[in-house]
Amino acid sequence: MTAPSSTTALAFENVWVEYGDAVILERVSLEVQAGAFVSVVGPSGVGKSTLLRLVLGQEAPTRGRILLDGQPLRAEPGPDRGVVFQRYSVFPHMTVLKNVMFGLECSGRRANARAEAEAMLRRVGLGHSLAAYPSALSGGMQQRLAIAQALIARPRILLLDEPFGALDPGVRVDMHELITELWLEHGLTILMVTHDIREAFKLGTRVLAIDKRRHDPHAPHRYGSTTVYDFPLDKPGAVSPDAAADMVSRMAKRAG
Numbered sequence: 001m002t003a004p005s006s007t008t009a010l011a012f013e014n015v016w017v018e019y020g021d022a023v024i025l026e027r028v029s030l031e032v033q034a035g036a037f038v039s040v041v042g043p044s045g046v047g048k049s050t051l052l053r054l055v056l057g058q059e060a061p062t063r064g065r066i067l068l069d070g071q072p073l074r075a076e077p078g079p080d081r082g083v084v085f086q087r088y089s090v091f092p093h094m095t096v097l098k099n100v101m102f103g104l105e106c107s108g109r110r111a112n113a114r115a116e117a118e119a120m121l122r123r124v125g126l127g128h129s130l131a132a133y134p135s136a137l138s139g140g141m142q143q144r145l146a147i148a149q150a151l152i153a154r155p156r157i158l159l160l161d162e163p164f165g166a167l168d169p170g171v172r173v174d175m176h177e178l179i180t181e182l183w184l185e186h187g188l189t190i191l192m193v194t195h196d197i198r199e200a201f202k203l204g205t206r207v208l209a210i211d212k213r214r215h216d217p218h219a220p221h222r223y224g225s226t227t228v229y230d231f232p233l234d235k236p237g238a239v240s241p242d243a244a245a246d247m248v249s250r251m252a253k254r255a256g
Contacts, residue, residue, distance in 0.1 A: 008070070009034040009189045010055065010157065015064035016224065017050055024050050026224035028064070030208070036234075037183055037190045039204030041197060042211050046225040048193045051210065052159045055191060056083055068157075079107055082150030086162035090134045090145050096121060097130040100148050107153060120148045124178065140171035144178070151182065158183075160192035164199070176203060205234040 010032040060075040100117040209229035
């Protein structure tokens with residue numbers, strides 16, 4: 001595993017997300033180093049996917065700000081940020097090759113679109129399926145296609161929202177190997193949401209746990225979630241067995 005650089009790629013500065021009286025996230029302040037693979041875990045409904053949507057630009061903070069390379073993040077999606085969802089986000093009416101070429105053509109990179117798309121598809125193991133349609137692909141193959149779609153635009157940051165949750169165990173292991181190889185090859189900064197604690201610790205250079213520090217049983221939406229644990233796995237001895245066990249226990253109780 002390669003250690004992240006000392007350069008901050010992404011910074012959250014006292015970020016809040018509120019929908020009317022409901023507070024989803026509160027007081028989120030953290031820095032993500034360039035080249036880091038950050039796993040984000042937490043019980044369902046605490047705002048993990050909201051965190052990714054903020055980085056993607058689909059939502060803007062109610063308060064606070066997010067910086068990308070030291071500059072305020074635009075509140076709109078851009079080619080510098082790619083995303084892969086649990087549901088296979090591919091175009092069913094396009095062939096595998098056209099799915100990947102589409103992103104290049106939209107960004108004006110038409111000249112070598114076919115050659116670039118074919119090279120990316122070979123890299124993710126779909127070089128033999130260029131003319132196939134998504135409906136003819138297995139779940140694992142469709143997720144490989146979604147990853148190729150996300151990476152063809154050469155993003156700085158790759159966002160993964162439960163990307164392997166719907167896959168069979170054996171396929172998940174293969175996808176773990178693939179995403180790790182691509183992370184290193186492309187020098188990506190990755191934020192991955194997962195409910196799988198083992199997956200989080202296996203893939204990440206850092207594990208963030210999101211949950212509510214404060215609870216009001218009479219007004220459950222009064223308080224939002226924030227980072228309650230932050231484990232830097234790239235530093236030897238940074239995570240004590242007791243701390244990791246405590247986190248796993250707490251998360252299991254909350255999930256139940």
